[in-house]
Amino acid sequence: VGDGGKMILQQGCHSGWIEVICGPMFSGKTEELIRRLKLVQIAKQRVEIFKPVLDNRYDEKHIMSHSEQKFNCQPIEKIQHVLEVIKDNTRVVAIDEAQFFGKELPDVCNRIANRGLRVIVAGLDQDYLGKPFGQMPQLLAVAESVLKLKAVCMSCGGMATQSQRLTTQGETVVVGSGETYEARCRACFDPDLIVENAVPAIPIAKIAEQ
Ligand code: ADP
Ligand code: MG
Secondary structure, three states, rough: OHHHHHHHHHHHEEEEEEEEEEOOOOOOOHHHHHHHHHHHHHOOOEEEEEEEOOOOOEEEEEOEEEOOEEOOOOEEEOOOOOHHOOOOOOOOOOEOOOOHOOOOOOHHHHHHOOOOOOEEEEEOOOOOOOEEEOOOHHHHHHHOOOEEEEOOOOOOOOOOEEEOOOOOOOOOOOOOOOOEEEOOHHHHHOHHHHHHHOOOOOOOHHHHHO
């Protein structure tokens, strides 16, 4: 085996991986991401956090949970940008609201993990129509670890897996929280609610393709 064996062992020690945290709105994805990031800080590992500029719900420079926990982050337009900016001593890369990034998302995450970094990604697995969201399915397929969270259904108190849109707003991207969306279970979820009443809108799922 000789040198070749040593090299393989060394590569093993330095291998990175991809963790995905998914689920509907209000399921605690950002809270779970923040929980993991606090542990990374305790371990004194350098972390860089990114989110799409599009997600301007609360604050551009932070990832923020509905329970108002927050962490500094770098807002970026394209996920490829991460490859250009990550510093040499960074050990962990975190990405929130990943469903809004384009088709390069899985490849970029793979490249970062292949460099030996830990990649933690949080994002919606389905859009407001109940369709797989953007590149999340591809990312889930290549990830080493997947956590699928549930929220509380706001209609029946059951296990919510869907994000119900409550507005007929005809904007390109309807980014919102409390008033515009609520968590619903499979039985209480009604994707046609918006379609029946809405003025023509580009579904949020199309954004990732633009
Ligand atoms: P996500 O990032 O998945 O949208 P957050 O981490 O921002 O979720 O917020 C999770 C928090 O939202 C919960 O801890 C709780 O305080 C609050 N919350 C509000 N509505 C709900 C709901 N229907 N089900 C679960 N949690 C909810
Ligand atoms: Mg969130």
